[in-house]
Amino acid sequence: MNTPSPFRAFRIHNDDAGYRGGIETISADALSAGDVLVQVAYSSVNYKDALAGSGKGKILRQYPLNGGIDAAGTVVASTDPAFKEGDAVLCTGSGLSEVRDGGYGEYIRLPSAWTIPLPKGLSLRESMIIGTAGFTAALALLRMEDNRQTPALGPLAVTGATGGVGMLAIDIFTRAGYAVHAISGKNTHFDFLRDLGAAECIDRHQLVFSGKPMDSARFGGALDNVGGAMLAGLLPLIAPYGNVAICGNAGGIGFESTVMPFIIRGASLLGIASAGTARDIRDRVWERLATDWKPQHLERIATREVTLEQLPAIFDHMLAGESFGRTLVRVGADA
Template sequence: MTRFQAFRIHHDDAGHRAGLETMDTDALSPGEVLVKAAYSSVNYKDALAGTGKGRILRRYPLNGGIDVAGHVVASSDPAFKEGDAVLCTGSGLSETRDGGFAQYARLDARWTIPLPTGLGLRESMVIGTAGFTAALALLRMQDNRQTPDQGPIAISGASGGVGQLAIDIFSRAGYEVHAISGKPEHFDTLRALGAHACVDRHQLDFSGKPMDSARFGGALDTVGGSMLSGLLPLIHPYGNVALCGNAGGIAFDSTVMPFIIRGVSLLGVASAGTARDIRDTIWQHLASDWKPRQLARIATDEIALAQLPATFSRMLAGDAFGRTVVNHTLGG
């Protein structure tokens, strides 16, 4: 039994509360692999869970954090041994089991990924769920025959964590990327990440027609709502729109025309529940041919556990830019 610090989330008759607590490893969620955490990362979902602004957790109390990377301390599964470098994203972390905002995490061996060659622990958490989601979108699109010669890929919400990593990943994979963002002050950074063109969301004039002149070979939409409605009529024949977010709303207006006239496909991207074999494939890509080239530029903040509440506030206020990494060696 080891005592350690964790950012723990409660919700009971007294309401929501969250903060640093001291707990011991025996109190962690069950699992085969005990990991001493080195890094985790902060996602929008974590900010919602940590502040109580969104009901992300399905049981309480739990440690926050949907991502974690570190070294194995003990394992009852022969696939892992003490000292192994591993990572885990999604897979119930900070939803049904204790997550990565703690100095120790006990993981389900089914979802514990050996750190692939070519990727460091810190790099894996700069990528985290955000980069995994972007790479899963690319995999789904390519499985559905998306190719660079079909035309540029539009990436909405390009200033966000998923968007920035998607620019880097898609451009690394050979696609021309057109970044759509409502924050033109960040356009220089988006170009440095690999965007061929940047489009101001506030100046983007969708016609509202069921069909319009084809402009993009495909799209990764992190926004949903009216953004998705506007993008669908602009996709070239047999292009794909991968959808992974709903910041613009859960409903959208469209017609069947893009689907039955141009053969456009709308692909859902659900990263949290991705099957293990697909996870392994994606992380191998992220450590090699799809590895983002600008991770140092994308990781703009490195914090200790105690700084999580302030980070959540900035993120929910729209003041965060880039990826925030939690360094567990910085202490509580």
């Protein structure tokens, strides 16, 4: 493979000097092994990235590593004939910033098995506004529809609607023909959510659950980013044979419920673990994201664009619960 000159990366350490992350100059020899060497144009900031970059969460399983669970760029060299110099590619999850170097470096080396050719219909920039957040939302819908979810069952509730996953879910689900009811504690952003396609906005602070094992069906299904009491409250409100896809735990990792929604209404609870998604499913999701499910409001959802140097401040902002929309990271000088 061609070897680039030393380059910049946001690198995370945990050693005798303590846990720390910052900009360093490294060589390609320091990168994790892989078949495909990519010059990174864009990455993004996810909650998981903020936890990893700040040390507030145990995300990395080895050190040191470059942060960033998303990456998109151009192939520089490859030992796999499926990829050639100049190809546009992307990667989300797949162990990035956990067991191998992530997208917060001007170069990344990837296994070809997890390198996705950029689908026609998406630019590198668009693919990283979508990133793990949009992939998660689309994966949830794919799993729900594989389990017979349809618009005829009723509206889909989306919790945590002002976050990256929530906003992209509103856009994607609406594109797919669903009425979306957005649930958020940030009611000052309700007009924005309606512009993205939300048919109804519900103030989380005004949402009162009855506490009954079963209640009148209100939603055909849901994508829950919150967990905890929110998940417990949603389940009794799901229509017969509707699905609740769970992808976050902002409200806690535990919840109390009963078997009634499952054995009386046939509701299903689907776990969405985007990081380890099998390659064939990844390909299906990205194909939909580039075609009939492509979000229509990507530039509005990308509420910030930052450089590698600005990442620590963004991490603090996100962990303080002040994030809104998606943060795009411009990595390459020519991005």
